[in-house]
Amino acid sequence: MRRSVFTNVGLLLLGLLISGVHKADSAAALTAGMGGLGQTQFFMILFLVLQSLLILYLLPHVRRQKLIQKALRGSEERFNAAATAISDALVAIDEQSLVVLFNPAAERLFGYSRDQMLGQPLDCLLPKRYRDRHREAVKDYFSGGASSRVFGSPLELPALCADGREIVVELSLSLLSDGDTRTVLASFRDISRRKADEEALRQSEERFRELADLLPQSVFEADLQGRVTFANRMALQFAGWSTEDLARQPSVMDLLSLEDRRRASSNIQRVLAGELLLNEEYTLQVSAESPPLTVVVAAAPIVRNEQVVGLRGIAVDVSERLAVEQLAQENSLKFKRLYQEYQALLDHIPDAITLYNPDLTVVRSNQGAARLLGLPVTELPGTHCSALWVGCSAAGEHCPVERCFRSGQVEQAFTKTDDGRSWHVRAFPVCNKDGERINVISLASDVTRQRQLEQEASRANHLASLGELAAGVAHEINNPINGIINYAQILADDGQIGEDNREVLRGITEEGERIANIVYNLLSFARDRQETKTPVRLGDVLSAALALTESQLRKDMILLDINVDPGLPLVNAHFQQLQQVILNIISNARYALNQRYPEGHEGKTFAICSEIVQDAGEARVMLVFHDGGTGIPAYQLPKILDPFYTTKPSGAGTGLGLSISHGIIEDHGGRLDIDSVEGCYTKVTIELPIAKGNELL
Structure with a gap:
């Protein structure tokens, strides 16, 4: 109220003062009314009153203006502080596009100082190719011809730094108005790294897609609802989808057979719960026309910001593999059956089949080798051949297996082992694809019987020749022998001959008859009569033979050891032929003992013993002749029964004795064996079958 009164009074006095200056009468009247003050005093008082009233009037406005200025300064300080502290670059321009604000972040971003930029046009922060467009846009805007759509929406554009580098910034514009004054505030944010990261991410995603398209497996991604959001080329081809189909985000359930969908739904929930899924098999029905496919799927959750947002998986078509596995299984069964047949075939082959390593150790062998070697087949692998073929006569450089490894050719050899068996060994190389010899297959056949048959055939050939010779010799020998026998008989019949001479003549007659009988037997054996x-x-046969040789044995100081059972069973035989066999054996023993011991010696013994043995259920009588003479070398034993083969020096033997003896014993259904060690002994064994009931008649 007081302010209103003062205001009204002041205005009244001011009006009077103004009108009084021009009108003296009014002033004089007012002076007379106020007690006769002078005009000058009146105007002074009036001025003072007006001054006071003016002060009273203006004082509130001054106070209000100070408050506004103080608030403005505070606002500016807060704005400047905020502009200084903010991380974004802030640049303000006036209507002339001159910079009126350039905060520290802008200094750091563009490399210009605040002093350098204040009052400068904004386009110095833009590349030259954008400056003209910028000037036109600013001019158009401030002239009111452009819309304000650029305000409030961030823009991405390049900016130019003080050092000439171009960076990518995100620009946000704000319009500041103060009455008729308009200012544009620009916020710059450096997004170069973000753009580089986005480009790197884009390239990474592109590489991922390219790599995924190169994979022979189907790679896919699905969201939480099981909709496919990504599929590589193989997956699209596999599912029969186009890129347009993929854009519609089809469901993986669409491809599954009805019986697999429930299990697939459960597995998807397991993966979305964070579980890793491996090797799940499903049947896919892509279309009604195509056959169902079998796939194996592996899936893992997609985690972003610690949240599962979907799943990523790989599907492999195993239909062909399953078919191959089925075929492989069938082939395996077929191979197993063939292997069993092959193994059975090998095991029933009587020969020894052995696969050797280069170090001559056994890799594997058949049952025939185990039977022939007398060892379990499981013990043969890893065994060295020398441990299997003890005393092999074809060892070292003569070994056909070693020669086969060296030459790469098929090698063979005839050999003997310590057990007296003969073997025909053939070796075949086994090479790899480079032609290197990695193994050798040995095929060893027991040819002991075959060799015996060959030797017997050879002896038969020799005996055939002997028969032809004996046929002519017999006549030449028989004629003088008959003359000797007849002359001796004539002299024996002469009564004038004394008893002693008669006894000598009888001996001449008996020996002549024996010679004639031997020639006859030789001729008969050669002709196989x-x-x-x-x-x-x-x-009895032994006694008769000893009667003819005992005197010679005593003369040579050979110690006889006779241990023959006088009650031996009878044998069905030709007496003189058996006597000839025993005489040949005694003659050979006497020669061997005299060669080793020219004089008497305790080791100069000749033992003869008998025994009854069983052979294949048949009873046999066996005579064994054992002498401690020189023995027979091992290499000569296989040939000792060959006709005309002798171990004696030239002129000391014909090589027919043992050959004829062997033929005589075989003709009687018996067997003659010779065992000897050079320098130690020789043992000759004769076996003859016991005469049966009908043979005793």
Whole structure:
């Protein structure tokens, strides 16, 4: 109220003062009314009153203006502080596009100082190719011809730094108005790294897609609802989808068979719960026309910001693999059956088949090798051949397996082992794809019987020749022998001959008859004639032979050791032929003992013993002759029964004795064996079958 009164009074006095200056009458009247003050005093008082009233009037406005200025300064300080502290670059321009604000962040971003930029046009922060467009846009805007759509929406554009570098910034514009004054505030944010990261991410995603398209497997991604959001080329081809189909985000359930969908839904929930899914098999029905496919799927959750947002998986078509596995299984069964047949075939081959390593150790062998070697087949692998073929006569450089490894050719050899068996060994190389010899297959056949048959055939050939010779010799020998026998008989019949001479003549007659009988037997054996056999005792035959040789044995100081059972069973034989066999054996033993011991010696012994043995259920009588003479070398033993083969020096033997003896014993259904060690002994064994009931008649 007081302010209003003062205001009204002041205005009244001011009006009077103004009108009084021009009108003296009014002033004089007012002076007379106020007690006769002078005009000058009146105007002074009036001025003072007006001054006071003016002060009273203006004082509130001054106070209000100070408050506004103070608030403005505070606002500016807060704005400047905020502009200084903010991380974004702030640049303000006036209507002339001159910079009126350039905060520290802008200094750091563009490399210009605040002093350098204040009052400068904004386009110095833009590349030259954008400056003209910028000037036109600013001019158009401030002239009111452009819309304000650029305000409030961030823009991405290049900016130019003080050092000439171009960076990518995100620009946000704000319009500041103060009455008729307009200012544009620009906020710059450096997004170069973000753009580089986005470009790197884009390139990474592009590489991922390219790599995924190169994979032979189907790679896919799905969201939380099971909709496919990504599929590589193989997956699209596999599912029969186009890129347009993929854009519609089809469901993986659409491809599954009805019986697999429930299991697939459960597995998807397991993966979205964070579980890793491996090797799940599904049947896909892509279309009604195509056959169902079998796939194996592996899936893992997609985690972003610690949240599962979907799943990523790989699907492999295993239909062909399953078919191959089925075929492989069938082939495996077929191979197993063929292997069993092959193994059975090998195991039933009587020969020894052995696969050797280069170090001559056994890799594997058949049952035939195990039977022939007398070892379990499981013990043969890893065994060295020398441990299997003890005393092999074809060892070292003569070994066909070693020669086969060296030459790469098929090698063979005939060999003997310590057990007396003969072997025909053939070796075949086994090479790899480079032609290198990695193994050798040995095929060893027991040819002991075959060799015996060959030797017997050879002896038969020799005996055939002997028969032809004996046929001519027999006549030449028989004629003088008959003359000797007849002359001796004539002299024996002469009554004038004394008893002693008569005894000598009888001996000449008997020996002549024996010679004639031997020639006859030789001729008969060579011609393979059947002789009439009668039951005889081997003891009697031995006694008859010793009667002819005992005196010579005593003369040579050979110690006889006779241990023959006088009650031996009878054998069906030709007495003189058996006597000839025993005489040949005694003659050979006497020669061997005299060669080793020219004089008497305790080791100069000749033992003869008998025994009854069983052979294949048949009873046999066996005579064994054992001498401690020189023995026979091992390499000569295989040939000792060959006709005309002798171990004696030239002129000391014909090589027919043992050959004829062997033929005689075989003709009697028996067997003659010779065992000898050079320098130690020789043992000759004769086996003859015991005469049966009908043979005793």
